[in-house]
Amino acid sequence: MPELPEVEALGAYLRERAVGHTVERFEVSSFSALKTFDPPPTAIAGLEVTSAGRHGKFLDIGLGPREEKDQIHLVVHLARAGWLHYREAFKSATPLKPGSGPIAVRVRLDDGSGFDLTEAGTQKSLAAYLVRDPGEVPGVARLGPDALAVTRDEFAERICGRNGQVKGVLTDQEVLAGIGNAYSDEILHTAKISPFALTGKLTEEQMTALYEATRQVETDAVARSVGMKAAELKGEKRAGMRVHARTGLPCPVCGDTVREVSFADKSLQYCPTCQTGGKPLADRRLSKLIR
Template sequence: MPELPELTALAAWLDGQLAGATVASLQFPTAFALKNKDVSPDIVAGRTLIRVVRRGKFLVFDTDPDGGGPALVANFGKSGWVRVSGKLPEVKDAPEAVSAAKPAAGPIMARIGLVKDGTEHGVDLMDYGRWKGLAVHIVHDPEVVPGIAELGPEALDPEFTLEDFARLLTSKQRIKDIIRDQKKIAGIGNGYSDEILHAAKLSPLAPGASLDTGSVERLYTAMRQVLSDAAGELTGLAPDKLKAAKKASMAVHGRNGEDCPVCGDTIQELAYVGTSFQYCPGCQTGGQVLAR
């Protein structure tokens, strides 16, 4: 699932390329992605795209300079991403495709056509998963989208202090679950939680309340450093380069069976709550291989 660093880079790239463009068309090949069926995509057509920004794991395409909408808010789910082309998508005369409650047959979930300074742009919101999780809302205020309304503080917000962070770590909940819970901290998912915990040299399964003051500070510092470094490395890359760059930058996530770049121990994997995570026993668990 796309997380804070690559979504920050994606929003910045799209904003740089497309801010000021006129929205020529907005299409949904099926109704699956559009979650608020009472709003017509036509209300966006003809408007100017003012900005593209990130909120948590959401991307916001805003067409109102005063923040009053309408805005297209997209969450990519587990397997979604963006494809950008240099031409407007073909407009299909099939309004029933939007209203029909049918599942998505292909990866294209929504298509945005834009024109800027006479140049055409096509932005496709894609979902490559078998089970489609990409969701789009058309709203006048992005804060009304449930996933945004419930977000905790942004992980890199300067006002999110060490003291604020420490208050989240007072339960028996495992620290991996705490830092990727969007209601507690916005923007971190499975991948970067692995990287943060590796950098902090902490077991993913350690309860939050078990951490001493030094461990809490180390985890907070690792969170800020890992995310800011990753966002910096990815910024400026086009959407089709971001996924590969993210994968190449990972120290432990997705690297089961490889050597840890820090201590040389073998990176391990553990199946966990519908997914899996990777960690280094030498760096994080005192050499212990966690039991399934």
């Protein structure tokens, strides 16, 4: 799933490539992906792309007059398997047909370029919204402060305000916006904290380490990602990981084997030596099978 660094980089790429161009056509192939009906898709034809940014993991593309109050926003949540593919030129001028493979939405610009919003797999969760105010998007309205925009004390207050396992609290978008499954694994590894540690029992030293690790991991990932083409971002994300999606490989810090805990629809990775005092965590999925 694209997280804060990748969405920040997509916004930067669109500011470089698309801002200043006019929308020629907005095409919807997957009608379940477009969550709004007013304004209609036809309303943005002829509008200039004037901005591109993010709210947490939501991409926000501003269309129309430079004055914020008069703009229409294309707000996108790419979900687990969604992505933005920028095209310097489309092979065909023929409009998309409903159900055109992985393409959910296509935006054609006046210079012949544009971008597709795509989603792989059968579980379709990508969501696109055309709104006059990003706050109209339910997910945006519920977001907590951005993970890179809080002080240490604000961070501690937000984390301790939700009692639970630190991994789950860290990825709760109402607590802090932008952190997902992958980078939370990296943050907890850097901070040397178990993903199952309870937020209410974190020491002041652990909270400081968690805050500093959050800033370090996310800032470094943004620095690596911004300036890259959209097509290169997934590879950069994978290459920068130390424990996430590296089950069975040696930890680059201590050399211990990276372990995994699996859940119904996702998994987490961690290093026992760095994070749990050398003790492997129980894999809930395997424990159920053994019973």
